[in-house]
Amino acid sequence: MNHKMKHRIERGADMTGADDRYAAWQKKVEDQVKKRPERKAHFKTSSDIPVERVFFPSVFDNAYIGNIGYPGEFPYTRGIRPTMYRGQFWTMRQYAGFGSAKETNERFRYLLEQGQTGLSVAFDLPTQIGYDSDDVMALGEVGKVGVAIDTLEDMEILFDQIALRDVSTSMTINAPAAILLAMYIAVGEKQGVDRKAIRGTIQNDILKEYIARGTYIYPPRPSMRLITDIFAYCSEEAPAFNTISISGYHIREAGSTAVQELAFTLSNAIAYVEAAVETGLDVDTFAPRLAFFFNGHNHFFEEVAKFRAARRMWAKIMKERFQAKDEKSLQLRFHTQVAGSTLTAQQPENNVVRVALQALSSVLGGTQSLHTNAKDEALSLPSEESARLALRTQQIIAHETGVADTVDPLGGSYYVEALTDAVEEEAWSYIKRIDETGGAVNAVESGYMQQEIRRAAYETQKAQDQQNEIVVGVNQFTEEEEPEPDVVKVDEAFVSAQIERLEAIRNERDQQLVDAALDELREAAKGEDNLMYPILKAVKAYATLGEIANVLRDEFGEYTA
Known part of the structure; x- marks a missing residue:
């Protein structure tokens, strides 16, 4: 100054x-x-x-x-680092995954060559809900919305020629998060990277799956056990890895308001911290590795205010509610993805503008990591060209606009400060109501959060139907004839190859070693031992994701909404 x-x-x-x-x-x-x-x-x-x-x-x-406050100081309204982007830009982490591990590996390497600074893995639906590619439940879904991962071999292929020592990886995985984390650690060890040096994030946020997304396997309470086991394991074995990314993104995609996104995300975070503390973990041993994942939506100033309010609220929650002492425990670190639900199949070029503005609000709000959607994602998997343009959007914001040259550029704006206060006040009201129901787990089981989101989604749709809310190219400024778009399709031929390779692994592995590891996992699930250790042992024996998930299905049951 x-x-x-x-x-x-x-x-x-x-x-x-x-x-x-x-x-x-x-x-x-x-x-x-x-x-x-x-x-x-x-x-x-x-x-x-x-x-x-x-x-x-x-x-x-x-x-x-x-x-x-000052940047880098409680209550962190203006950012969690004193110099923010003047020292280092946010991580440019483009979400990618489709078809086989080999195809996704090629896209990862392409994006890294184009200047991406972190990886983010999209898994296919069978992987997300714990089924192998040859399971009858996987039929028609293998490799469609992400990459198919059945065994450690797939993970080895996924990160072939990518040094895990030099890159951090985010994985959008929840119910089987412990299994995919174990695979990632095992790949790192095969590359000679000590697990204590491995860096990345698993989403691992099961409560929002019950609320908004639906890729759950087990009931809430055993699912919470898996999460706290990961907290405890990583605090000892992988201290540089973020053990959870508490996600408001999918809550917003389901139709919530910005305030609901913030309040429900923080309420879920409170539940995770409470569950970990109840197991005997000291809050400062795991809280510094908690991360968040927010949606960068359309209302430019409200999004900036939401991010600023989120930091301030989390700092107060951790300091006053949990008596955290470590400064890092108070700092809300978050990844942002711009809003997929705002992308339109009509006039997809308009999505380039939407994405740029949403990304800009995320940067002005102080995000630590950012994914920008491709213009064609409302139609299909993104093409290589559109994925590159999405990355270039971030690079232009970083290098050409000057918005990263000062900390919290909109701080002090009468409007932004008033909006930050208003968002915070309304979010506290929701958190109070959730606390009164007994906390987030009870609020999920009773359907309270789901009902609130459905109500907000209905109001938004009604406003658009009545043209009180304009979506350019959809309910106004439309074209009579839209050109036929080029769409990327997954080559179905890979599915047969994936299943053949899976069968080969089953035939070649040491089955006695697999059976022993799965039996050890079963016994641990019946008791109170940390599940990460037997899961890692099973993964290294080349037990399949489905085999491991099914052991836990047998012991925990499956959740029905």
């Missing part, structure tokens, strides 16, 4: 203690810059006007600092 701006702060009303906080924050900035130098020695506009690290109002008091 320049001398003139510092002087203006010192003239603010009632600055008792503010100078000390400012000096402490400046020290934190200096420490951060030593660890990670800023991208440029001097930040400036195209007209050579200096861009300060962060901007403040000319007159403010302790109430302002208490509510908004």
Whole structure:
């Protein structure tokens, strides 16, 4: 901050203690810059006007600092890092997965060559609900909405020629998250990467599956056990891995409002922390590795406000409700994906504009990681060309707009600050109601959250049907004749090859070793032992995903909504 701006702060009303906080924050900035130098020695506009690290109002008091704070300090309204994107851009993590592990590996390597900085795996539906590719339940779905993963061999192929030492990987997997995490760890070990150095995130958020998405297997309470076992395992064995990505994204895709997305996500997070603490885990041993996943939706300013409110609320929850002491336990780190539900099959070129604006609001809101949808995803799997354009959208925002040159650029806007407060206030009201029902698990089992989302979705659809809410190219500004789009289709021939390879693995593996590992898992499931250890043993013996999931089905049962 320049001398003139510092002087203006010192003239603010009632600055008792503010100078000390400012000096402490400046020290934190200096420490951060030593660890990670800023991208440029001097930040400036195209007209050579200096861009300060962060901007403040000319007159403010302790109430302002208490509510908004400094970047990188409680309550983190303005960001979780003192220098944010001046030191390092967000991770550009494009979601990809289709067909075979080999095809998806080729797309991963292409995206990395194009400048992507992290991987994000989409799994097919059978994998997501614990079925092998040759299971009758998998018929017609293998490789359709993501990559098919049956055994450790598929995971080895998926990351062939990709050094897990150098890349972090996000995996959108929930009910069988423990199995896919075990496979990832095993691949890392085969590459010579110690599990303590392995980096990435598993979604592992089962409560939102019951609420909004539907790829659950087991009932809520044994599912919560799997999650807390992963927390405990990773706190000891894989401390650099994010053990959960608590997801508002799918809640919003199901039709919720921004406030509901925020409130229900944080209520689910509270339930996970409570469950882990009840098992005897100290909150500061696992809370620093909790991550979040939000939707970047259409209302530009509301989305910025939602992200700012989310950080402030989570910091208060962890400090006041759970008495967390570690600063990292208080920091809400989140990935954003722009809103798939807003993409239109009509006039798909319009989706390029939607995606750019949604991505921009996510960056202005301070995301740590971002996926930008491809323009053709309402029609099919994205083509290589459209996937590249989606990535280029992020790169243009990062390198050409200047929005990453200062922290929290919209902070101090009368509108944004008022909207941040309003979103927070309404979200607290929802959380209070959920607490009164006994918490998120009870609210899920009673159908409260589901009903609220259905009500909001109905109101949105009604507004669009009545043209009170305009969707360009759909209910206004339409074309009489739409050109026939080119769509990407999965080659069905790979399914036979996938099933043949699966059969070969079953025939070649040491079946006694597999049976022993599955028996050990069964006994652990009957008792209270951590399930991650026998799952990892079964994975390394080349037990299939379906075999492992079925052992747990036998012991836990299956959930019926």
